[in-house]
Amino acid sequence: MKKYTIEKSEEKWKEQLSEEQYRVLRKKGTEAPHTGKYNLHFEEGEYKCAACHTKLFESDAKFESGCGWPSFDEAIEGKVEYVQDKTFGMIRTEILCANCGSHLGHVFDDGPTDTGQRYCVNSASIEFNK
Numbered sequence: 001m002k003k004y005t006i007e008k009s010e011e012k013w014k015e016q017l018s019e020e021q022y023r024v025l026r027k028k029g030t031e032a033p034h035t036g037k038y039n040l041h042f043e044e045g046e047y048k049c050a051a052c053h054t055k056l057f058e059s060d061a062k063f064e065s066g067c068g069w070p071s072f073d074e075a076i077e078g079k080v081e082y083v084q085d086k087t088f089g090m091i092r093t094e095i096l097c098a099n100c101g102s103h104l105g106h107v108f109d110d111g112p113t114d115t116g117q118r119y120c121v122n123s124a125s126i127e128f129n130k
Contacts, residue, residue, distance in 0.1 A: 013051065021051070025103055032068075036123025037123050044130070054097055056097065057119070065112075069122060081096040103122075103125065105122050107120070
């Protein structure tokens with residue numbers, strides 16, 4: 001199992017995170033589409049991991065994808081880990097915080113910008129700072 005810079009017991013994560021954040025970040029859950037607070041959020045600033053506060057995405061990488069989750073066309077280099085995910089009969093690329101291993105969402109090769117990427121992220125897995 002990979003070692004992360006920040007490692008905590010599941011009990012410590014449960015104490016730190018809300019029930020929904022714990023379900024998404026630590027148990028690889030997904031929030032319902034069009035329900036997350038950052039889906040249609042477009043202020044200038046930065047998005048950090050809600051578990052360890054590592055800066056993951058810049059606001060200028062965010063775009064409206066219509067998929068129901070916050071979407072970014074690139075992550076800050078070295079801040080996101082990519083893992084093949086074969087759950088639910090699909091082959092996808094899961095994205096994790098490279099600092100604490102928390103689940104963020106998935107990345108797809110169908111983005112409309114020059115990067116061609118769509119980082120589909122759960123609002124519960126990130127926090128926004130101006």
